[in-house]
Amino acid sequence: MKKITNFIPLLLIIISYGCLEDSSEVIVDSHYTFEEAIKGTKAPEDLVKHLEMITLTYYSFDGKLHQGQMVTHKDLAVDIKEVFMIMQANKFPIRKVIPIVKYDWDDGSSLIDDNSSCFNYRQITGETNLSMHSLGLAIDLNPLENPYIKGGIVLPPQAVYSINSLGTFTEESIVVKEFKKRGWEWGGNWNSLKDYQHFQKNLSQMKLRSSGEESHTNHNVTLLP
Numbered sequence: 001m002k003k004i005t006n007f008i009p010l011l012l013i014i015i016s017y018g019c020l021e022d023s024s025e026v027i028v029d030s031h032y033t034f035e036e037a038i039k040g041t042k043a044p045e046d047l048v049k050h051l052e053m054i055t056l057t058y059y060s061f062d063g064k065l066h067q068g069q070m071v072t073h074k075d076l077a078v079d080i081k082e083v084f085m086i087m088q089a090n091k092f093p094i095r096k097v098i099p100i101v102k103y104d105w106d107d108g109s110s111l112i113d114d115n116s117s118c119f120n121y122r123q124i125t126g127e128t129n130l131s132m133h134s135l136g137l138a139i140d141l142n143p144l145e146n147p148y149i150k151g152g153i154v155l156p157p158q159a160v161y162s163i164n165s166l167g168t169f170t171e172e173s174i175v176v177k178e179f180k181k182r183g184w185e186w187g188g189n190w191n192s193l194k195d196y197q198h199f200q201k202n203l204s205q206m207k208l209r210s211s212g213e214e215s216h217t218n219h220n221v222t223l224l225p
């Protein structure tokens with residue numbers, strides 16, 4: 001019996017070391033330099049200079065910790081990092097986070113791959129105006145679980161919005177609440193269409209508010225998915 005009890009502390013050390021090993025293992029989903037991540041974009045230089053690439057960690061649907069990258073407007077980097085830390089603490093799964101350059105700037109390919117991203121110099125879905133994604137002011141998360149739905153159009157087409165599925169956003173999701181707390185809008189709250197994957201922050205509006213000016217430009221703000 002004595003021999004066994006002598007072994008117990010050693011056993012505990014071995015087990016806890018094993019756990020530490022597991023938790024420190026991170027699967028790298030994306031490993032670009034900033035220059036590589038913006039290569040081939042049609043965005044003008046004066047827009048690109050406001051962008052930065054951030055490294056994010058998250059639990060994916062395999063239950064393992066992953067590391068990805070996101071190109072975003074510099075002024076939104078802190079918000080996004082904070083919300084990702086909260087998602088990680090709550091084990092809210094995010095499939096993958098890879099800059100759109102991997103998909104040759106094709107938003108559709110990124111959506112089908114359930115990839116989460118931010119910057120992409122492109123037009124609004126179904127329109128000719130530039131999207132908030134062009135400025136790095138909007139992010140799309142888990143698009144297969146959280147599709148864009150307008151009338152009979154669902155994007156990505158094979159997506160199904162089911163509020164009980166893992167990685168899906170609803171009004172009650174901690175992710176939605178945390179983004180809103182930081183002044184972001186959620187596409188799931190829009191009336192003319194639903195864009196459950198989409199979160200955006202209108203910086204010019206925020207600056208007006210923080211400088212104490214009346215935000216009389218509210219009626220000019222368009223929702224850009």
Ligand SMILES: [Zn+2]
Binds near residue numbers: 133139140195197
């Ligand atoms: Zn979007």
